[in-house]
Amino acid sequence: MAQFPQYSDRPRILVVGGGYVGLYVAHKLQKKVKAHGGIVTLVDPLPYMTYQPFLPEVAGGNIEARHAVVSHRMHLTETELITGKVTAIDHQRRAATVEPADGGEPFELTYRDVVVAAGAITRTFPIEGLRDEGIGLKTIEEAVALRNQLLERIETGSLMAPGPERDRALTFVVVGGGFAGIEAIAEIEDLARAAVKKNDRLERSDIRFVLIEAMGRIMPEVTESQAEWVVEHLRARGVQVKLNTSLSRAVDGRLELINMADKSPSDEFETDTLIWTAGVQANPMVRGSDFPIDDRGRVRANAELRITGDDGPLEGAWTAGDVSAVPDLSGGGVGGFCVPNAQHAVRQAKRLAKNIYAERYGVGHVKQYKHKNLGAVAGFGQYKGVANIMGFGMKGFPAWLAHRGYHGMAMPMFERKFRVVINWILSFLFRRDTTHLMDLQTPRRQFREAATPPPKKQKAPVSDSSASGSGNRDAYSEPKQPEGSSAKA
Numbered sequence: 001m002a003q004f005p006q007y008s009d010r011p012r013i014l015v016v017g018g019g020y021v022g023l024y025v026a027h028k029l030q031k032k033v034k035a036h037g038g039i040v041t042l043v044d045p046l047p048y049m050t051y052q053p054f055l056p057e058v059a060g061g062n063i064e065a066r067h068a069v070v071s072h073r074m075h076l077t078e079t080e081l082i083t084g085k086v087t088a089i090d091h092q093r094r095a096a097t098v099e100p101a102d103g104g105e106p107f108e109l110t111y112r113d114v115v116v117a118a119g120a121i122t123r124t125f126p127i128e129g130l131r132d133e134g135i136g137l138k139t140i141e142e143a144v145a146l147r148n149q150l151l152e153r154i155e156t157g158s159l160m161a162p163g164p165e166r167d168r169a170l171t172f173v174v175v176g177g178g179f180a181g182i183e184a185i186a187e188i189e190d191l192a193r194a195a196v197k198k199n200d201r202l203e204r205s206d207i208r209f210v211l212i213e214a215m216g217r218i219m220p221e222v223t224e225s226q227a228e229w230v231v232e233h234l235r236a237r238g239v240q241v242k243l244n245t246s247l248s249r250a251v252d253g254r255l256e257l258i259n260m261a262d263k264s265p266s267d268e269f270e271t272d273t274l275i276w277t278a279g280v281q282a283n284p285m286v287r288g289s290d291f292p293i294d295d296r297g298r299v300r301a302n303a304e305l306r307i308t309g310d311d312g313p314l315e316g317a318w319t320a321g322d323v324s325a326v327p328d329l330s331g332g333g334v335g336g337f338c339v340p341n342a343q344h345a346v347r348q349a350k351r352l353a354k355n356i357y358a359e360r361y362g363v364g365h366v367k368q369y370k371h372k373n374l375g376a377v378a379g380f381g382q383y384k385g386v387a388n389i390m391g392f393g394m395k396g397f398p399a400w401l402a403h404r405g406y407h408g409m410a411m412p413m414f415e416r417k418f419r420v421v422i423n424w425i426l427s428f429l430f431r432r433d434t435t436h437l438m439d440l441q442t443p444r445r446q447f448r449e450a451a452t453p454p455p456k457k458q459k460a461p462v463s464d465s466s467a468s469g470s471g472n473r474d475a476y477s478e479p480k481q482p483e484g485s486s487a488k489a
């Protein structure tokens with residue numbers, strides 16, 4: 001196995017994953033650790049942290065994609081950054097295997113302390129066709145692709161004659177009625193409404209939005225009456241909300257739905273856009289480590305955020321965020337553990353940074369993590385939302401304001417907050433931007449077309465006299481090939 005060519009030989013704190021937890025831990029520790037002669041190293045396949053609560057707004061075109069991510073290079077200036085994936089951790093040897101993002105030779109990094117912060121991945125089920133037809137909403141690239149797909153399908157659909165092909169193009173489906181799914185369908189419905197206003201060939205009623213949820217209610221984070229209000233609100237906006245319903249097949253874009261009560265078929269229709277937001281699971285990368293894992297695939301931790309086995313905490317091993325099972329000392333959570341959300345991830349990261357520093361350098365004290373969930377806020381497009389803050393419920397415009405206020409504040413780093421807020425003001429002044437970018441998958445198409453010589457003109461039968469002279473050959477056509485040579489394809 002190769003050795004990383006220029007890695008620091010200082011005592012290392014290795015941070016695996018640069019999302020909420022990784023970004024905050026590295027940011028809090030980088031200078032302090034360097035001052036003590038150590039180094040913080042962050043490994044992530046992405047060069048940025050994604051502010052995931054903004055993904056629905058990126059898909060809806062209310063936030064510029066680059067503003068919803070925080071560049072590691074810009075903000076972790078005292079951290080050793082490696083763009084790659086950690087594929088294995090051998091804590092016995094204090095060594096991690098890193099696979100560079102550019103596909104280069106894997107190499108080994110040794111460390112003194114490790115922070116496992118690789119988050120979660122989209123959780124799917126073995127549904128035939130889902131892998132080929134579905135798209136998640138966990139990355140900035142997915143959010144950008146969704147926005148473009150929606151606007152492209154609306155534009156293309158507007159040129160089609162009414163019929164099954166147009167219905168398929170103009171049907172948008174979200175599976176999963178949690179926060180992410182509800183925010184996603186509400187934001188893209190708002191975007192579709194704005195796009196249709198500018199397109200004389202379509203009415204809003206030509207576009208179909210379907211939300212599929214397997215349980216009898218949506219959004220477990222808000223009260224039952226708020227959840228019912230959200231369903232009514234979405235239905236009033238023309239979204240078909242199908243509760244107690246599950247997707248059973250999705251081959252070639254033909255969706256088959258079943259009723260959860262008796263598993264009987266409930267509906268069948270076609271779509272080009274199937275968005276999957278039915279939950280997350282701890283990143284399976286931890287299975288390539290010698291750390292203790294619980295039955296849900298999470299790294300086992302104690303309240304001090306130390307990785308903990310049956311014989312107690314492991315020296316020099318820490319974890320937090322969606323990848324970990326951290327006890328919820330406030331008495332909340334699910335099964336006694338903190339739920340996977342940003343509220344916990346950020347606060348755990350700050351506590352974890354203090355705990356490592358106290359343990360390694362003797363400054364401060366190692367303390368247990370304890371945080372009572374403050375509630376939840378959700379935005380449903382311009383001026384609409386729902387919130388439950390410390391048991392106080394809000395709906396509509398006040399909830400939308402609370403949502404914007406909270407996330408405007410919670411976005412890490414001042415310059416990012418500023419960009420997002422300026423963008424919101426611009427959207428308010430000039431309305432939602434419904435431009436869709438073309439050729440994102442094929443950016444060289446136009447250049448290749450320009451660089452391709454035009455096809456040779458078919459020569460018309462000519463008289464002997466013109467064939468012998470220079471004639472009227474097109475100035476841009478390829479020169480004649482000598483007899484016997486073959487033209488390049």
Ligand SMILES: Cc1cc2nc3c(=O)[nH]c(=O)nc-3n(C[C@H](O)[C@H](O)[C@H](O)COP(=O)(O)OP(=O)(O)OC[C@H]3O[C@@H](n4cnc5c(N)ncnc54)[C@H](O)[C@@H]3O)c2cc1C
Pocket residue numbers: 016017018019020021022043044045046048049050051052053054055056084085086087117118119120137138179180283285320321322323340341342343344345377
């Ligand atoms: C659409 C959506 C909306 C959300 N809205 C809210 C909300 O409104 N409120 C809220 O509290 N929470 C919300 N969440 C949840 C919240 O975003 C997560 O709980 C939070 O991001 C968890 O932080 P984390 O650091 O554990 O993981 P992440 O932020 O996911 O970071 C994990 C990092 O690890 C990296 N990584 C992955 N594999 C490897 C590897 N093998 N090696 C190295 N690095 C790796 C990833 O690239 C990533 O950068 C939302 C999530 C989604 C998807």
